[in-house]
Amino acid sequence: NSLQAAIDASVDGDILLITGSSINYGDVTVGKRLTLIGPGANPSFNGGASATIATLTFGSSQASKSVLLGLAISAINI
Numbered sequence: 782n783s784l785q786a787a788i789d790a791s792v793d794g795d796i797l798l799i800t801g802s803s804i805n806y807g808d809v810t811v812g813k814r815l816t817l818i819g820p821g822a823n824p825s826f827n828g829g830a831s832a833t834i835a836t837l838t839f840g841s842s843q844a845s846k847s848v849l850l851g852l853a854i855s856a857i858n859i
Contacts, residue, residue: 784834785809793843799852801830812840814847821851 784806787797793813799806801820811817819832831853838858839845845859 783807788812788815791815799832801828801832803830805833805835807834808836808838809834810838810840811844811847814843816848817850817852819851819853821853823851 784797784799788809788811791797791813794815796816796818799817799819821831832851833853834855836856836858837849837854839847
């Protein structure tokens with residue numbers, strides 16, 4: 782039901798495809814190494830909609846090895 786729920790349910794090394802939305806995904810915390818791919822990685826993918834995260838926090842040194850593509854992120858905490 783939320784980006785945070787998808788992150789929590791994932792395992793180290795998973796790839797999450799994030800749909801563009803007019804609604805901000807809010808604050809999320811990543812505690813494992815993930816690949817997060819938003820529609821900005823392929824601008825024609827979602828009719829120009831973006832995937833915006835308010836604040837992304839890396840909750841571990843392993844999480845800071847994550848790959849982020851095509852996302853609009855207002856702030857990052859490491």
